[in-house]
Amino acid sequence: MNLEELFNQYKEESIQGRYITLDSIEPLLQKINTNNQLKIIGKSVLGKPVYSYQIGEGETKIFLWSQMHGNESTTTKALFDFLNVLNSGSDLAKQLLRNFTFCSIPMLNPDGATLYTRENANKVDLNRDSQNLSQPESKILRETFESFKPDYCFNLHDQRTIFGVSDTGKPATLSFLAPSYNEEREINESRLKAINLIAGINEVLQQYLPNQIGRFDDSFNINCIGDTFQSLGVSTLLFEAGHFANDYDREETRKFVFMALVSSFTTLCENVIVGNGINKYLNIPQNKVVFYDLMYKNIKINYDGIEIITNFAAQYKEELIENQICFNAYISQIGELENHFGHYVYDAKGALYKDDYDNFPKLNQKADFYLDNNIKFVNGMIKI
Numbered sequence: 001m002n003l004e005e006l007f008n009q010y011k012e013e014s015i016q017g018r019y020i021t022l023d024s025i026e027p028l029l030q031k032i033n034t035n036n037q038l039k040i041i042g043k044s045v046l047g048k049p050v051y052s053y054q055i056g057e058g059e060t061k062i063f064l065w066s067q068m069h070g071n072e073s074t075t076t077k078a079l080f081d082f083l084n085v086l087n088s089g090s091d092l093a094k095q096l097l098r099n100f101t102f103c104s105i106p107m108l109n110p111d112g113a114t115l116y117t118r119e120n121a122n123k124v125d126l127n128r129d130s131q132n133l134s135q136p137e138s139k140i141l142r143e144t145f146e147s148f149k150p151d152y153c154f155n156l157h158d159q160r161t162i163f164g165v166s167d168t169g170k171p172a173t174l175s176f177l178a179p180s181y182n183e184e185r186e187i188n189e190s191r192l193k194a195i196n197l198i199a200g201i202n203e204v205l206q207q208y209l210p211n212q213i214g215r216f217d218d219s220f221n222i223n224c225i226g227d228t229f230q231s232l233g234v235s236t237l238l239f240e241a242g243h244f245a246n247d248y249d250r251e252e253t254r255k256f257v258f259m260a261l262v263s264s265f266t267t268l269c270e271n272v273i274v275g276n277g278i279n280k281y282l283n284i285p286q287n288k289v290v291f292y293d294l295m296y297k298n299i300k301i302n303y304d305g306i307e308i309i310t311n312f313a314a315q316y317k318e319e320l321i322e323n324q325i326c327f328n329a330y331i332s333q334i335g336e337l338e339n340h341f342g343h344y345v346y347d348a349k350g351a352l353y354k355d356d357y358d359n360f361p362k363l364n365q366k367a368d369f370y371l372d373n374n375i376k377f378v379n380g381m382i383k384i
Contacts, residue, residue, distance in 0.1 A: 001092075001266070003208060003259040010084040011258075012077065017249045018318065018325045020073035022048055022110040028080055029053060029106070032087050041105070042140035045121035048110040050140050054148075055086055058100035060268065063150035065105040065141060068126050068157065068225070070112020070119075071318065074241035074250040075156035078257035079106055085262065092266075099269045103148045108137050116320040127157075128221075130228040145229065152197075152235050154264070155179075155226045156257075158250070159240040161293055161316070161343060165214045166285035169341050172214035174256050175240040175287050176201065179226035180218050187278065193235040196277035197264060202284055204263040209256050214287040216240055237264075243291070243343065248316070248327055294329055294367065294380040295342025300352045301360045309350060311337045314367040314380045329367035329380030344381070351375065 015024050029038050029051055040049040066076040086093050086102065096102075107113055111121035119125050120135055129138040145153070163172040178194035180186075187195065202213055216238055221227055230236045239260060244252040292313035301308055315332040318325050333340075351371035353360065361369070367380040376383045 001262075003204075003262060004255070006085070006092075006262065007081065007255045007258050010081050010088065011255075012080040012084055015077050015080060016251065018071075018073055019116060019320070019323065020067070020076050020107075021113045022107060025076065025080065025106055032083055034087070041144055042136060044109070044111045044137055045135065046111045048114075050105065050108060050110065050137065052103055052105050052144060053083065054101065054103045055083075056097040056099075056101040058096075058098055060100050060152070061148060061150045062100050062102045062152050062154065062265070063104075063145060063148055064102065064154040064156060065108050066156040067107040067109055067113055068137075068141075068155075070109045070114070071116045072118075072158035072241075073113070074158050074254050075239060075257050076106055077250075077254045078241075078261060079104060079156065081254070081258045082261045095269060096265055100265060103144065103150070105141065105144065108141055116318070116325065127225055128223045130225040131223050141225065145234075150234055152194075152237070152268075153226070153229045154261075155229075155236060155238045157238065157240050159216075159242045159287075161243040161248075162289050162291050163214065163240075163242055163287045164290040164341060165212060166288050167290065167339070168211060168285065169290075170212050171243040171245070171291060171343065172240075172287050173209055173212040173242050173244045173253055174205065174260060175214040175216045175238075175242060176260075176284070177216035177218055177226070177238040177240075178281070179224070179230045179236055179238060180220040181227065181230040183220050185218055185220060190233050190235045191230055192278070194230070194237050195281045197235070197267060198237060198284075199277040199280040200267040201260050201263050202280070204267070205256065205259055208259060212244070213284060214240075214242075215281070215284040216287055240287075245343070290340050292332065292337075292340060292342050293344065295337060295340070295345045297337070297345065297347045298350055299348045299361075299371070300350050302352065303360055310335055312361045313337055313340070313342065316380075327379075331361050331363055331365045331367055334361055334363065346382075 294314040316327040355369040
């Protein structure tokens with residue numbers, strides 16, 4: 001199966017970019033609601049509907065949810081691409097629907113999606129509320145979990161651009177985790193099933209995304225939903241959609257999430273057991289915070305009459321302005337950048353730094369500056 005061709009065939013073209021709201025997906029949900037598969041299973045803090053979509057008649061039950069964090073929309077896009085496959089009438093669709101029953105919550109946090117925030121409207125991180133269940137969205141997720149009784153849970157998220165694959169200098173475009181079920185991070189039967197499945201996904205995806213897949217930290221936190229569901233004996237997989245080169249809209253990353261979803265279920269469907277799965281899983285390099293969005297090297301600064309050569313880095317803040325996500329670059333580190341990488345790197349070769357303030361970079365300052373008076377950087381990039 002060529003997963004690239006499959007993605008191109010079933011990509012949902014009507015949703016693009018980072019700002020995916022309930023208004024973006026409601027028409028799509030109605031379009032695929034061909035047999036009353038769509039239900040409103042509750043309301044958000046601000047009274048917006050939270051939908052579930054269930055399809056298939058197979059014995060193995062798969063529970064997926066996305067946008068638990070409102071500003072993490074890449075997996076939502078990929079989930080709709082996958083739902084298009086399930087509704088295609090193809091041989092693959094028939095095979096999957098015969099073997100599985102899928103229950104998905106495409107947008108658990110519609111208020112956070114509109115506000116483009118991690119938290120819900122009460123400023124609560126739903127992924128730290130799995131024990132207190134203080135928020136309506138947390139209760140909706142837990143009630144659906146208990147009534148559906150899944151065999152596998154897919155916890156779908158985005159991760160920041162700061163993560164790389166260990167010290168390789170490659171961004172962690174996708175990261176996976178079989179969450180721990182206890183403080184000791186032991187491996188029981190349900191966690192082992194998740195580990196083996198991730199090992200299988202990784203083997204498939206290395207063909208399409210070599211050396212850009214990481215393993216997320218497995219420190220135990222019972223307040224996190226994946227750890228809770230794993231502790232309740234249900235095999236749970238965390239998906240983290242990260243950065244791919246020059247893909248801040250995460251349209252390329254979306255493709256790899258889609259591939260990961262399809263390969264998950266074809267692997268389970270065909271009962272392809274990965275030999276030595278634990279070692280293969282542990283050999284996936286761990287995520288490491290090693291990246292800046294923008295890095296500037298060998299910058300000359302005139303500091304109180306003394307010229308020094310230094311480096312600095314900038315990071316984008318994703319800011320919602322007039323219903324558009326704007327990537328605004330702010331200086332985030334000055335001086336020592338050893339053992340770090342940049343998604344964009346500029347070597348100034350000793351050019352003199354100037355700006356409209358004090359002529360030396362300062363933390364949290366907008367990345368607008370000049371080099372040798374003739375090269376202008378606006379929002380971190382050279383202005384032509």
